[in-house]
Each structure stands twice: as structure tokens, then as C-alpha cells.
Amino acid sequence: MADPMKIRAKLQGDVADIRVLISHPMENGNRKDSDGKVVPAHFITQMSVEVDGKAVIQGQTGTAISRNPVFGFKVKGAKAGDKVVIKWQDNKGESRTDEAAIA
């Protein structure tokens, strides 16, 4: 199973600053290993963020994102204690869901 994400969600006024660190190889499928064989593509294709049960961000991601990526979002109208749920899915069908509370 994939490694856990690290989520930080801080309230600044009524805007929640959400930051997530994802552990993922994000292989673009164009690199070759030391034997000259192509390293198969392995990257996150779907991502979603829910705040307090409501989907606030849904996105498709591609190969132009670094390994172990960091994403930052600003969400208006969030309250302290709201649950943030972040999900991702990659092209191999692996997925991971983690949650945190807004502080």
C-alpha cells in the first residue's frame, strides 16, 4: 500500500490554507534505467479534496509533476475543526485517502 500523505490545514481568517505532501514516484514513462529499459509510467491521475463532506477540488494530474509532490490549496468559508479528506488515484489503480482537521 502507498505511504501516508502528510496534510496540514490552517485557518487564516475564513480561508483555510491546505497543504499536502504526497509520497509517490511520479514516473513519467520516458526515463530509462541503467540497463536501458524504459521505466514504466507511474503517476497520479486523479486528486480530490473534500472539506466538511463537500468536494472543493477535483483535478486531473499528469506527468509534469515532481516526485513526492506538494500541493497547496486555499479554501474559503472553512471553519476550525472541519474535516479535510484528500484522495488520489494513480494510473496503476493504486489509491490513498488521508484526512486531517483544520486547525
Place this chain on the structure above:
Amino acid sequence: MRKIRTIGALCTIAALGAGPAGAAGEAIQDKADAEFAKFRAEMEESNPAELFELKGEELWKAKRGPNNVSLAESCDLGQGVGKVEGAYVQMPRYFKDAGTVMDAERRIVWCMTEKQGFKFEGIAKKPFAKDEYTPEITSLVTFVAGQSRDMKFAVPLQEPHVREAYEIGKAVADYRAGPYDFSCSTCHGSDGLRIRMQNLPNISSHEGATKAVLGWPGYRMTGGVMLTQQWRMNDCFRQQRFPEPKYVSDVITVLLTYMTGNANGAVYKGPGIKR
């Protein structure tokens, strides 16, 4: 005759050119530094190194190895068995059970072989991260380092063994050898030197040594890998065209004792982020 005069003229231009060009170079350098400082400030709270801290914590607590014991219940980093808070900033230190001075990575390797029963050769085969591969020892060091965040470096230099290691480290830093007849001090022994756009910290001063030890272990954006200070030191040897030291070698420990000792009193900010 004419040719010689032309060359003379060119030399004059070159000599005149050096001053202003140098100043412009410095300005560009400052700007590049400032830009990277901005990036670092932005990334400090979202440093991928934290992912390795999490992994390291799991590894620290898990029962592993042929002896099926965890490091948390067997490994003494100098603060008592299993205690990791503040251990990193107080290493290198002398360990009676091992009879020698050890830095954090070396000590954890020692615990893995002596307590958990892992084979040293197995750990030393691929000790540093490359591409997607991150050795367990790297995550463990990152976890331990993270447990000293915002604490002051306090290498026990008054301890005679540590003092000796410090003095040997100082001598090693000044030792010139290899095909380029280089020592560490050639580049890192005086203020204001740089290679290309990279400022070189003077490790013989408190400020320089602090710059050199802060931010390790560090997550390197280039390649997206987590690297330890052992890696950094080995790479210095490689860049000097010295033979590369064996993994967790004495020579690295004494150099780290010298550098970290010089940084004593500075606040460690935890695992860092590197370009």
C-alpha cells in the same frame, strides 16, 4: 612587434574588466541566493523530508532484523535507550559500548548490526538514496534528526574522546592530497569563496560550520531524493578525487565532529531542503 602590443592591450582590458565583472557577479549571486531563500521559506513547512521522518518513525518502532527487536527498545543514542529527543544535536559523541566516537548515522547502523542483527555488508551495499530507492537507514536518520528540531547543537567537546576526534577532524580538513593536491580547507577554510554560483561555507568558523551542518539530512529537489550528511561527506571526497571512504567510516565521523563542534550553540532547524 605589433602582435605583442595587441596581446598587451588585451591583457589590460582583461585586467580592467575583472573588477566590474566581479561586482556584477556578486549581485547576481545575491539575487540567486535571495530567490532560493524565498523558495526554501515557502517549502520549509511542506518539506518532503517529513515523509521520510514518518517512514523512519515506523522503522524505529518496528521489531525487525534477525533478532526481532526494535531500535526503540534497544538503541541508545546517548540519551538513554530509545530516547531520540535531542539526540541528534548532541552527536557525534563517545559511546562506551562501542568504544568509539560516533555520529548519528554511524550509531544507528551500529544499533542495527549489534542489536537487531542485520549484516553490515547488507546495509553498506547501497547506503544512499538513488532514484526511487531510499535506504531504511536514511529514513531512520531523518526521523532521529527531526526529533532535534529547534534545539541547539551541543557536541560534548569537553569529553576527551570527542575532543580527540575533533582535533583529528581538524587535521583531516587541512590534509592536502589527491591528484589536485586539495584539502577540505582549500575551498572551505576561508571566507567568501565560491564555486560557480555556489557559496562555500568556511567550516573553520562558527557561522560557516553552522551553514554546512544545517539542513542535513536534506531532501534534494534535483532527483527528488532524501540524502544524509554521510552522503554529503562521501561526495566531498569524490569531488576532491580522493578515494571514497567506506560507509560510516572513521574519517567522516571525525570531520563531522569538527564541523558540528564548530557549529555548537547554533539552532538546528530539522531535516532540510536542498536545491
